[in-house]
Amino acid sequence: MSNVGSSGGSSGAFGVLGEISAPAFAVRPDPETLFLRRSDRFRALAEGHPLKPYLIFLADLSSAQHWVQQELPPAAPVDSAVLARARTHGMPPIDRTGFEPDAACTATLDRLLVLFADCDMPDPARAALRHLADADADSRTVMMRAVLADQIPVEAIAGHVLVAAALQVDFARRAALIDPAALHPIGDGVCPACGSRPGVSLITGRQGAHGTRYCVCSLCSTQWHHVRIKCVMCGSTKGISLQEIEGGPGTVKVETCAECRRYVKILHQHKDPALDPVADDVASLGLDLLVRETGLARGSTDPFMLGY
Secondary structure, three states: OEEOOOOOOOOOOEOOOOOEOOOOOEEOOOHHHHHHHHHHHHHHHHOOOOOHHHHHHHHHHHHHHHHHHHHOOOOOOOOHHHHHHHHHHOOOOOOOOOOOOOHHHHHHHHHHHHHHOOOOOOHHHHHHHHHHHHOOHHHHHHHHHHHHOOOOOHHHHHHHHHHHHHHHHHHHHHHOOOOHHHOOOOOOOOOOOOOOOEEEEEEOOOOOOOOOEEEEEOOOOOEEEOOOOOOOOOOOOOOEEEEEOOOOOOOEEEEEEOOOOEEEEEEEOOOOOOOOOOHHHHHOHHHHHHHHOOOOEEOOOOHHHOOO
16 A cells, blocks of 8 residues: 555646636436446456455345336425525435435335345345345334444344445435535535435546545435545544555545544546446455554445445
């Protein structure tokens, strides 16, 4: 692993030569393409990878996340009064702390379990799927709340991963209905749409925002602007450094913070547009293991990496 210092570049006000960027604060997800592209990326990364079986498992799960949307009830839009109240009080408009599953959320989990049951998976995952399929509504709600509170019990990770996958679909569909202009910063390391932690940050190559850094929500996939060389988790600009695996392509790095002793990955999507915030996070697990050896803790979250 090499330390590339704190020279991470500009905050994204200027992109490619001659292009002055005025990046939007927030970018909403597109659930209709999000999970299918993620599935394709998992499969591409799996070839020759030490984690190939797990990456293929997640490719199948991402594919199920895509196809499950075909016959779901419409997602409930956030009421305008709720949006206004959230803006006034600096709160996310989608309240995950007081979340109660509605018909669309319940149908999402039901259909996901049916679709994913046809895929190959290890015995523990198959057992977890069957247990979840037989669980009553109250038990499922308890599991959903554990996922949303980032309090997944280690002895029941497999079942909660499936619940997390369903919630990602449900929250992405909800967030897609929010006008990004209605979203505003609410705190370091907090999604302005649903209040979740980021999974990773990325440097985008999008036109009008080339070279701009965005955090990506681990739950609803909303992206929000965050300046470079500033800790995602605590907001410090001191003791920030970038590290990467020596000899690698330089597209996945970690930003470490000496103040809070945490790190968050940065995906350089402007160098490789195929990079995916979830697939490339899981596939770069080796980088996490190296950084943890230095005593730093991961500041972001990814439900698909809880067993590692």
